[in-house]
Amino acid sequence: xxxxxxxxxxxxxxxxxxxxxxxxxxxxxxxxxxxxxxxxxxxxxxxxxxxxxxxxxxxxxxxxxxxxxxxxxxxxxxxxxxxxxxxx
Amino acid sequence: xxxxxxxxxxxxxxxxxxxxxxxxxxxxxxxxxxxxxxxxxxxxxxxxxxxxxxxxxxxxxxxxxxxxxxxxxxxxxxxxxxxxxxxxxxxxxxxxxxxxxxxxxxxxxxxxxxxxxxxxxxxxxxxxxxxxxxxxxxxxxxxxxxxxxxxxxxxxxxxxxxxxxxxxxxxxxxxxxxxxxxxxxxxxxxxxxxxxxxxxxxxxxxxxxxxxxxxxxxxxxxxxxxxxxxxxxxxxxxxxxxxxxxxxxxxxxxxxxxxxxxxxxxxxxxxxxxxxxxxxxxxxxxxxxxxxxxxxxxxxxxxxxxxxxxxxxxxxxxxxxxxxxxxxxxxxxxxxxxxxxxxxxxxxxxxxxxxxxxxxxxxxxxxxxxxxxxxxxxxxxxxxxxxxxxxxxxxxxxxxxxxxxxxxxxxxxxxxxxxxxxxxxxxxxxxxxxxxxxxxxxxxxxxxxxxxxxxxxxxxxxxxxxxxxxxxxxxxxxxxxxxxxxxxxxxxxxxxxxxxxxxxxxxxxxxxxxxxxxxxxxxxxxxxxxxxxxxxxxxxxxxxxxxxxxxxxxxxxxxxxxxxxxxxxxxxxxxxxxxxxxxxxxxxxxxxxx
Numbered sequence: 001x002x003x004x005x006x007x008x009x010x011x012x013x014x015x016x017x018x019x020x021x022x023x024x025x026x027x028x029x030x031x032x033x034x035x036x037x038x039x040x041x042x043x044x045x046x047x048x049x050x051x052x053x054x055x056x057x058x059x060x061x062x063x064x065x066x067x068x069x070x071x072x073x074x075x076x077x078x079x080x081x082x083x084x085x086x087x088x
Numbered sequence: 089x090x091x092x093x094x095x096x097x098x099x100x101x102x103x104x105x106x107x108x109x110x111x112x113x114x115x116x117x118x119x120x121x122x123x124x125x126x127x128x129x130x131x132x133x134x135x136x137x138x139x140x141x142x143x144x145x146x147x148x149x150x151x152x153x154x155x156x157x158x159x160x161x162x163x164x165x166x167x168x169x170x171x172x173x174x175x176x177x178x179x180x181x182x183x184x185x186x187x188x189x190x191x192x193x194x195x196x197x198x199x200x201x202x203x204x205x206x207x208x209x210x211x212x213x214x215x216x217x218x219x220x221x222x223x224x225x226x227x228x229x230x231x232x233x234x235x236x237x238x239x240x241x242x243x244x245x246x247x248x249x250x251x252x253x254x255x256x257x258x259x260x261x262x263x264x265x266x267x268x269x270x271x272x273x274x275x276x277x278x279x280x281x282x283x284x285x286x287x288x289x290x291x292x293x294x295x296x297x298x299x300x301x302x303x304x305x306x307x308x309x310x311x312x313x314x315x316x317x318x319x320x321x322x323x324x325x326x327x328x329x330x331x332x333x334x335x336x337x338x339x340x341x342x343x344x345x346x347x348x349x350x351x352x353x354x355x356x357x358x359x360x361x362x363x364x365x366x367x368x369x370x371x372x373x374x375x376x377x378x379x380x381x382x383x384x385x386x387x388x389x390x391x392x393x394x395x396x397x398x399x400x401x402x403x404x405x406x407x408x409x410x411x412x413x414x415x416x417x418x419x420x421x422x423x424x425x426x427x428x429x430x431x432x433x434x435x436x437x438x439x440x441x442x443x444x445x446x447x448x449x450x451x452x453x454x455x456x457x458x459x460x461x462x463x464x465x466x467x468x469x470x471x472x473x474x475x476x477x478x479x480x481x482x483x484x485x486x487x488x489x490x491x492x493x494x495x496x497x498x499x500x501x502x503x504x505x506x507x508x509x510x511x512x513x514x515x516x517x518x519x520x521x522x523x524x525x526x527x528x529x530x531x532x533x534x535x536x537x538x539x540x541x542x543x544x545x546x547x548x549x550x551x552x553x554x555x556x557x558x559x560x561x562x563x564x565x566x567x568x569x570x571x572x573x574x575x576x577x578x579x580x581x582x583x584x585x586x587x588x589x590x591x592x593x594x595x596x597x598x599x600x601x602x603x604x605x606x607x608x609x610x611x612x613x614x615x616x617x618x619x620x621x622x623x624x625x626x627x628x629x630x631x632x633x634x635x636x637x638x639x640x641x642x643x644x645x646x647x648x649x650x651x652x653x654x655x656x657x658x659x660x661x662x663x664x665x666x667x668x669x670x671x672x673x674x675x676x677x678x679x680x681x682x
Contacts, residue, residue, distance in 0.1 A: 011400070013213060016222075040207070051219055052204040054211040056623035077361040 031067025101318030105293030197225030346624030350381035386617025398601025406469035414477030452485035532584035544595025568651035610642030
């Protein structure tokens with residue numbers, strides 16, 4: 001299992017479109033991928049789940065991946081978030 | 089509501105026009121989804137899978153139809169809903185619960201939705217909270233599919249239909265408005281609500297603010313919507329129906345009359361030109377602007393890009409929106425105003441949801457100068473689009489000289505960045521400022537040295553001069569368009585402009601008021617910019633007056649002491665000189681007695 005904490009840095013937070021990008025990326029991996037914020041844990045492959053995090057600018061979320069490609073998955077998702085979803 | 093005598097309800101006029109038809113009530117009630125036990129979870133799961141995929145398909149189809157008819161800005165409304173319906177992980181989870189709990193799918197789906205809605209409802213972020221509407225919309229669609237109810241298909245209703253609901257989402261309106269002969273009546277909302285704006289831009293008659301009435305009325309009732317006066321008439325009597333049929337007839341006669349002026353220039357009888365341009369909120373209004381015979385777009389309010397979306401528009405999206413307007417307008421002038429966010433408009437978009445005094449707060453150019461990152465994206469998109477037509481950039485809410493200088497520095501920076509990337513744009517793109525804060529009018533002489541044109545925004549100028557919040561109903565009597573101070577500010581703005589050989593326009597409501605238009609023409613205004621619905625009427629007025637006569641009226645008005653005195657003088661002059669224009673009062677929402 002791989003865990004990594006990361007900060008949401010795009011101004012808009014995890015809105016519908018960034019959330020969709022994240023879900024798309026997560027769905028490419030076979031591992032089970034969860035996102036956690038405060039006490040709420042959701043499936044990273046679900047748009048409803050990711051929206052439910054209501055993660056705004058500056059909020060910290062944890063990526064938890066488990067499965068055959070857990071390392072690559074964590075890295076790829078962190079990268080999408082760090083690149084601020086290509087927002088600017 | 090029992091069938092009986094005529095009942096007249098006063099509501100808020102949301103979009104002009106008249107419709108005589110029967111009601112179709114649209115329930116917003118998701119509370120009655122009960123946890124019914126099911127026998128066979130395999131069958132239930134299969135039914136659910138079919139239903140949710142049908143919902144997804146319908147949404148995709150609607151989005152495509154809307155894209156085709158109204159453009160990408162409107163189709164975007166359905167983007168999030170399609171994604172929600174197609175969320176496989178989410179839907180699998182619903183199936184798991186069906187199997188475990190042996191309860192009907194719609195209850196479980198709704199129950200799961202509520203979890204997300206609760207979380208989003210706690211968010212401080214207005215964008216995120218808006219997604220609640222999308223989730224509710226998808227859930228409502230699924231519930232009615234599962235129950236085998238027919239979706240609101242207006243096809244069942246022949247003839248004119250008035251859709252009644254507590255509220256309508258932009259998605260509802262857009263999806264429904266592809267149908268002709270439609271009217272809207274909502275329980276909540278006011279004249280500047282999103283519902284009203286979209287209804288206006290689609291020319292669908294609407295009233296808002298009906299209260300509980302909107303939820304209690306049943307389908308199939310005969311009603312009349314008077315979108316001019318804001319009346320909702322249930323069970324109209326034969327004589328009322330006759331009266332409104334007559335009114336509808338004279339409305340279309342009047343419109344035909346105005347349509348004949350389409351290609352004529354707006355010139356007074358003694359040869360003075362007052363150009364009539366159009367204000368737009370949404371790019372889909374461009375064809376209507378052209379067919380109304382406006383000589384250009386005098387104000388495109390770009391903040392309405394936020395009406396159908398939840399995220400800041402990217403550079404590409406803005407560039408596409410601006411250049412498509414410019415291309416369609418050809419050589420005709422197009423004035424695009426930079427974001428006027430904050431105040432009463434899309435406060436969430438600025439990231440600040442709450443300001444104690446938003447109109448005197450962080451708004452328009454103040455936001456843009458503090459957020460050059462956002463501002464520069466817009467300016468660069470405008471500059472790049474400038475090569476496609478006759479574009480001018482206009483800055484809202486300037487109140488000091490320094491703000492204008494800072495704005496121009498940012499524009500120069502943007503030009504430099506584009507040049508270094510070898511992007512072509514109009515190097516001499518005209519720049520103008522809105523005069524809507526009294527302080528700006530008083531330093532108009534200095535501002536005039538720095539810009540190419542002025543536009544007087546009378547709505548804000550009146551509210552800031554009178555210290556009256558124009559949205560506050562308690563103060564509506566104090567919101568005085570013809571207060572002597574307002575007239576004197578307009579006069580001095582015009583003379584500052586003309587002293588520097590600049591053109592000056594008015595783009596507020598005063599320009600669309602028949603008597604206001606006469607006064608402004610008399611004060612020497614060069615251009616009037618009004619909604620596409622008013623272009624024909626105002627053009628007709630300009631063609632009916634003489635500049636010398638209007639100037640005399642303006643001079644007399646300038647000597648009067650109060651709004652009341654000036655307004656009744658203007659109306660009496662109007663009725664005296666243009667008795668044939670009296671019907672315009674009915675179609676512009678002004679009572680001829682003031």
